[in-house]
Amino acid sequence: MELKSPAMFIGVHGEGIISFGSGQPDLPPPKEVCSVVPQQKAFKYGLIQGNENLRHELSKQEQFKGTDQDNFVITNGASEAIDLVLRSFGSGKVLLHAPYYYSYPPVVKAAGMKPVYTQTLINSPSNPTGRIQDVNTLKEIEKLTTDLGIVLISDEVYKDLIYERQNYMLSGPHVVTVNSFSKTFAMCGLRVGYLYSNDKSIVNEVIELKTHTSMNTNILAQDMAYEALKAPHTYVEKQHKIWQERRDLIYEGLCDLGLELWKPEGAFYVFPKVKNPKKMVWDLYKKHKVITYLGEWFGDSERIRLSYALDKAEIEEGLKRIGKYLGQ
Amino acid sequence: MELKSPAMFIGVHGEGIISFGSGQPDLPPPKEVCSVVPQQKAFKYGLIQGNENLRHELSKQEQFKGTDQDNFVITNGASEAIDLVLRSFGSGKVLLHAPYYYSYPPVVKAAGMKPVYTQTLINSPSNPTGRIQDVNTLKEIEKLTTDLGIVLISDEVYKDLIYERQNYMLSGPHVVTVNSFSKTFAMCGLRVGYLYSNDKSIVNEVIELKTHTSMNTNILAQDMAYEALKAPHTYVEKQHKIWQERRDLIYEGLCDLGLELWKPEGAFYVFPKVKNPKKMVWDLYKKHKVITYLGEWFGDSERIRLSYALDKAEIEEGLKRIGKYLGQ
Numbered sequence: 238m239e240l241k242s243p244a245m246f247i248g249v250h251g252e253g254i255i256s257f258g259s260g261q262p263d264l265p266p267p268k269e270v271c272s273v274v275p276q277q278k279a280f281k282y283g284l285i286q287g288n289e290n291l292r293h294e295l296s297k298q299e300q301f302k303g304t305d306q307d308n309f310v311i312t313n314g315a316s317e318a319i320d321l322v323l324r325s326f327g328s329g330k331v332l333l334h335a336p337y338y339y340s341y342p343p344v345v346k347a348a349g350m351k352p353v354y355t356q357t358l359i360n361s362p363s364n365p366t367g368r369i370q371d372v373n374t375l376k377e378i379e380k381l382t383t384d385l386g387i388v389l390i391s392d393e394v395y396k397d398l399i400y401e402r403q404n405y406m407l408s409g410p411h412v413v414t415v416n417s418f419s420k421t422f423a424m425c426g427l428r429v430g431y432l433y434s435n436d437k438s439i440v441n442e443v444i445e446l447k448t449h450t451s452m453n454t455n456i457l458a459q460d461m462a463y464e465a466l467k468a469p470h471t472y473v474e475k476q477h478k479i480w481q482e483r484r485d486l487i488y489e490g491l492c493d494l495g496l497e498l499w500k501p502e503g504a505f506y507v508f509p510k511v512k513n514p515k516k517m518v519w520d521l522y523k524k525h526k527v528i529t530y531l532g533e534w535f536g537d538s539e540r541i542r543l544s545y546a547l548d549k550a551e552i553e554e555g556l557k558r559i560g561k562y563l564g565q
Numbered sequence: 566m567e568l569k570s571p572a573m574f575i576g577v578h579g580e581g582i583i584s585f586g587s588g589q590p591d592l593p594p595p596k597e598v599c600s601v602v603p604q605q606k607a608f609k610y611g612l613i614q615g616n617e618n619l620r621h622e623l624s625k626q627e628q629f630k631g632t633d634q635d636n637f638v639i640t641n642g643a644s645e646a647i648d649l650v651l652r653s654f655g656s657g658k659v660l661l662h663a664p665y666y667y668s669y670p671p672v673v674k675a676a677g678m679k680p681v682y683t684q685t686l687i688n689s690p691s692n693p694t695g696r697i698q699d700v701n702t703l704k705e706i707e708k709l710t711t712d713l714g715i716v717l718i719s720d721e722v723y724k725d726l727i728y729e730r731q732n733y734m735l736s737g738p739h740v741v742t743v744n745s746f747s748k749t750f751a752m753c754g755l756r757v758g759y760l761y762s763n764d765k766s767i768v769n770e771v772i773e774l775k776t777h778t779s780m781n782t783n784i785l786a787q788d789m790a791y792e793a794l795k796a797p798h799t800y801v802e803k804q805h806k807i808w809q810e811r812r813d814l815i816y817e818g819l820c821d822l823g824l825e826l827w828k829p830e831g832a833f834y835v836f837p838k839v840k841n842p843k844k845m846v847w848d849l850y851k852k853h854k855v856i857t858y859l860g861e862w863f864g865d866s867e868r869i870r871l872s873y874a875l876d877k878a879e880i881e882e883g884l885k886r887i888g889k890y891l892g893q
Binding site: 280281316317340343424450452457 | 570571607609610612641642644652655667668671675677751753756773774776777779781782784786
């Protein structure tokens with residue numbers, strides 16, 4: 238039984254497998270996304286910082302009103318955005334809230350920095366808990382980090398997947414907002430994310446580093462992201478209802494199986510407490526063809542994470558198999 | 566006059582600008598490349614290591630005969646392949662030949678390693694010189710590094726762009742072969758590269774790191790790379806004639822202008838010695854709208870680099886403007 242990291246489960250598909258593993262929408266991307274492709278003729282290098290039309294369009298979005306396209310960098314998903322920002326510092330400490338997204342500690346360490354853990358800081362909506370943070374708390378964090386001159390990296394990739402209220406975008410002189418097209422527009426495999434910061438020195442360091450580590454983000458995917466921004470508001474709104482129904486289904490299903498868990502307010506994860514999580518993740522995979530993620534990867538060794546980015550029938554079948562594992 | 570790094574020129578296009586800057590083919594990609602796109606419906610995460618069909622197809626290529634698809638990782642261009650390999654070590658020294666591709670020193674340093682320079686090691690065909698290395702020398706390097714247990718990273722992105730002979734692929738127990746679809750198939754902006762190694766521990770470290778730093782390489786671009794491998798041999802062969810003609814044109818043109826340079830045997834770069842390279846690169850750009858790269862970025866402060874991935878008319882116009890700058 239080797240459960241070293243989520244790498245073993247990402248992108249794994251197969252006959253009869255139900256994956257509560259990686260968090261990716263099964264919903265279709267907006268139809269606008271594919272409109273650019275047939276016209277494409279040449280595939281030359283793009284600007285390292287990202288296509289101008291895409292950055293311009295982002296700077297006009299509701300939450301970025303009044304910002305400048307020069308303060309954006311388009312990246313290979315939010316993952317690369319976070320990696321580049323951390324590497325641009327290269328030393329120092331990073332305060333992380335636990336539980337955290339599983340990639341945070343490894344990228345902090347790979348950047349030559351030291352992770353320090355707390356139970357109180359932010360990631361809203363949270364992966365793996367699905368919880369959103371109180372707006373007053375977010376404002377206090379804004380004030381505190383501004384006063385202390387601390388850089389605040391705000392990973393808001395689930396900003397459009399909050400069922401309860403609008404997202405509150407953290408801002409300040411040294412805030413780096415990280416975002417992605419993956420979750421909002423069902424484009425995970427295309428790997429388009431971005432970062433935004435008022436701190437131009439961070440932006441410039443990131444561009445310089447990216448010049449040598451990966452160059453431009455796939456130009457075709459950037460064109461597709463540009464088109465995705467043209468999708469009507471209803472594209473996102475329609476999803477909320479679907480996510481809420483799925484959330485209710487899996488939340489109640491797991492409660493009925495006797496598990497203890499938080500009710501998600503955003504994203505598409507549940508994070509129940511279970512007995513012997515390692516055995517459960519392993520047996521569910523090997524004996525019941527159900528993929529789940531180990532809570533330990535997220536900084537909580539008593540839990541497992543399930544993504545409910547699956548249609549209802551699959552969630553129901555998955556719950557049935559989990560029930561079988563639990564001997565019910 | 567600020568000539569900090571090539572980042573300022575990459576992806577720069579504009580009215581009347583002739584770019585001898587970044588090295589990217591202007592030739593069209595194989596028509597096979599676009600065949601997959603209209604059918605695409607969902608964009609889920611792919612395997613971190615890369616699509617199985619693409620890795621399988623690579624393992625069947627002439628130079629990789631008898632290898633295993635498990636020993637390949639598909640990356641965001643050759644840049645990311647090199648970055649990930651270096652980061653997977655994280656400390657130690659890296660012997661680099663000068664002149665070198667401008668990204669080598671920054672990625673070595675960003676990975677926490679120390680670059681050490683030599684005039685004698687390999688990069689064949691070479692960027693920026695366009696020269697290929699003698700096969701006997703390559704074999705000696707293979708033997709030396711095998712005997713000493715040294716990891717050898719062989720960047721062979723120009724392997725298909727040698728006019729004089731076939732590429733000699735370096736191999737050995739700790740050789741990491743880095744390659745790309747960018748140059749061979751004119752797909753620079755799509756960012757698909759890969760690495761291959763017999764050393765499975767290096768491959769596994771790279772996959773684990775990539776899980777957190779960028780996840781899968783764009784799945785659509787991987788499908789396009791897979792299709793590119795179906796292009797007939799003639800696609801590459803036809804290009805050789807074109808590159809050779811362009812090489813002759815720019816080589817003779819620069820010789821006629823009185824510059825001293827090597828005659829390229831592969832890739833598509835010339836690397837002439839010039840007076841006051843900084844002033845020349847700056848003035849050519851600002852006064853004559855011609856982009857060239859500073860030799861200093863490649864470890865040689867007496868030269869400038871010109872990519873001749875341009876059609877003949879543009880090369881001629883560019884030469885004319887360079888002649889004007891030189892006062893001829």
